[in-house]
Amino acid sequence: MRDLKRIIVSGEGGQGIQVISKILATAAYMSGKKMLYVPNYGVEQRGGASLGFVQISNEEIGFPKFQNVDILVILAARAIPRVREYITKDTLIVHDETLVSKESLKDIPNQKISVPALKIAEEKMTGKVMNMIVLGFLADIVGGISIDSLKEAVNERLEGKYKANPELKHFNERALEIGMAGMKEALV
Amino acid sequence: MATQTKTNTVLMTGNQAVVKAALAVGADMFSGYPITPTTEILQEWAKEAENNKDLIFLQTEDEPAAGFVMIGGVSMGKKAWTATAGVGNVLMQDPLSMAEAMRMPVVTYIGQRGGPSTGTVVYSQQELNLTRMGGNGEGLRIVYAPCSLQELYDLTIKAFNTAWKYRFPTFILSDGYLAKSYGEVDLWDVKKSDIVPTESAFLNPKTSPNNIRNCFSQEPELYDQLLKDFDDFAKMSEEVAESETLGDKKSQILVCAWGVVANSAKTAIEELQSQGISVKLFRPITMRPFPAEALQKAAEGVTDILITESANGQFGRIVRETLYGVSEAEIHRLYKPAMGVMPEEIQTRIKEIKK
Numbered sequence: 295m296r297d298l299k300r301i302i303v304s305g306e307g308g309q310g311i312q313v314i315s316k317i318l319a320t321a322a323y324m325s326g327k328k329m330l331y332v333p334n335y336g337v338e339q340r341g342g343a344s345l346g347f348v349q350i351s352n353e354e355i356g357f358p359k360f361q362n363v364d365i366l367v368i369l370a371a372r373a374i375p376r377v378r379e380y381i382t383k384d385t386l387i388v389h390d391e392t393l394v395s396k397e398s399l400k401d402i403p404n405q406k407i408s409v410p411a412l413k414i415a416e417e418k419m420t421g422k423v424m425n426m427i428v429l430g431f432l433a434d435i436v437g438g439i440s441i442d443s444l445k446e447a448v449n450e451r452l453e454g455k456y457k458a459n460p461e462l463k464h465f466n467e468r469a470l471e472i473g474m475a476g477m478k479e480a481l482v
Numbered sequence: 483m484a485t486q487t488k489t490n491t492v493l494m495t496g497n498q499a500v501v502k503a504a505l506a507v508g509a510d511m512f513s514g515y516p517i518t519p520t521t522e523i524l525q526e527w528a529k530e531a532e533n534n535k536d537l538i539f540l541q542t543e544d545e546p547a548a549g550f551v552m553i554g555g556v557s558m559g560k561k562a563w564t565a566t567a568g569v570g571n572v573l574m575q576d577p578l579s580m581a582e583a584m585r586m587p588v589v590t591y592i593g594q595r596g597g598p599s600t601g602t603v604v605y606s607q608q609e610l611n612l613t614r615m616g617g618n619g620e621g622l623r624i625v626y627a628p629c630s631l632q633e634l635y636d637l638t639i640k641a642f643n644t645a646w647k648y649r650f651p652t653f654i655l656s657d658g659y660l661a662k663s664y665g666e667v668d669l670w671d672v673k674k675s676d677i678v679p680t681e682s683a684f685l686n687p688k689t690s691p692n693n694i695r696n697c698f699s700q701e702p703e704l705y706d707q708l709l710k711d712f713d714d715f716a717k718m719s720e721e722v723a724e725s726e727t728l729g730d731k732k733s734q735i736l737v738c739a740w741g742v743v744a745n746s747a748k749t750a751i752e753e754l755q756s757q758g759i760s761v762k763l764f765r766p767i768t769m770r771p772f773p774a775e776a777l778q779k780a781a782e783g784v785t786d787i788l789i790t791e792s793a794n795g796q797f798g799r800i801v802r803e804t805l806y807g808v809s810e811a812e813i814h815r816l817y818k819p820a821m822g823v824m825p826e827e828i829q830t831r832i833k834e835i836k837k
Binding site for chain 1: 493518519602603604630631659660662663664665666742743745746748749752753822823824825826827
């Protein structure tokens, strides 16, 4: 039986949308799954909507893109018009209320989870790690991705930055843990 | 040709896999001009060349120059190649046509993007006609069409060997989705004995001094040269034409697809199979020479054929021409020029055909 999860991470340039998409795929691979990731790309170099398409499965994945999304992460309101076409009645929508208001999603009747990632990041660490909290949370929803794989995939990607800023490693790992624990700890 | 030895699975993009394959099969010269979605080929090769003085890298002023530099390299026995896309592929046709005339085993990687003109920088299967038959000639070319990241690696290795064995310009016809995808690739080692050696067209003591021509003063001279080339092309075709037929061999419904769309069709027919609907898939691996006999065989006993591609019938025309007078199956079309074809869409169309 094919167990396939189709995920779109969407937002705007500068939020690290492609970074977390690629790390999610890498961590899934490290946890023993099959995966394929493809970014959207266009002629614009900065700003504009950014979408990462990730597929995670127990079997080989064929086409890099897909029509129907299972888990849709929206981190900027400007991405909403670009992702509508992928939503089905079964799509689970994950957003951050500080970045994408409930109001802006009110005409989408789907199940939604609002994660206060930016708020937690700013209060507990730095706003920069918002995307790592989202990544941890997303990995938990997808399932079968270990925290160690996530940390390893993040380390691999950000090794260079960590040398210049060792504190960032600590923050990122903490952010991943908070995200993966469903932010329960941070919310109390 | 090349056999698989040690395995070494790594995560990378399609463009990176192509560069790794070129290195594995001994390519030592690259000339090019950047264009999305193949720019990373130049970047990756430049990085490799920085650390290895045996590798030549030249970024030229435009695509024609890159192509002519590549021909220069190949004529002196360098395993030279280039990469381009879209309008770059259009501009590249002048040197590629010269390479056909002079039987230069140049290797060109194409990452198809939307057209006409600048179109999109993203994806299509619209460069099929151009890559197979471009230039003012008869398409004396070999065109491989990978459908996955792994095949980008495998078929790039094969393309260099085929080019140097048969001395026709050879292409790896990919697309923006594959080029930019990130996933696992087994970078298996190519055995030295499996690599077809290069030879300088001008410095070969057996044939030197050698006059390789792309210009003839009399019609019969060119005509005789072409007949000889057609003969070589026909002999090569018997050995090189390649395809696969998947799914239920007895099914009366045949899907025809190529490149990454064939991978989408594979997913679709597997899904349909699990729902009790049997379908088969024909997929050419070489787009030129086209595996015509294999397609005719796959179409035997078939009542319905669904042709699907990310172009408006460029592949469909080849399929219909190949089956003309051979198959009476009804032809259905799922053409989505410059758009992806998702497995779900193929499934829906097949269910409609079944009704």
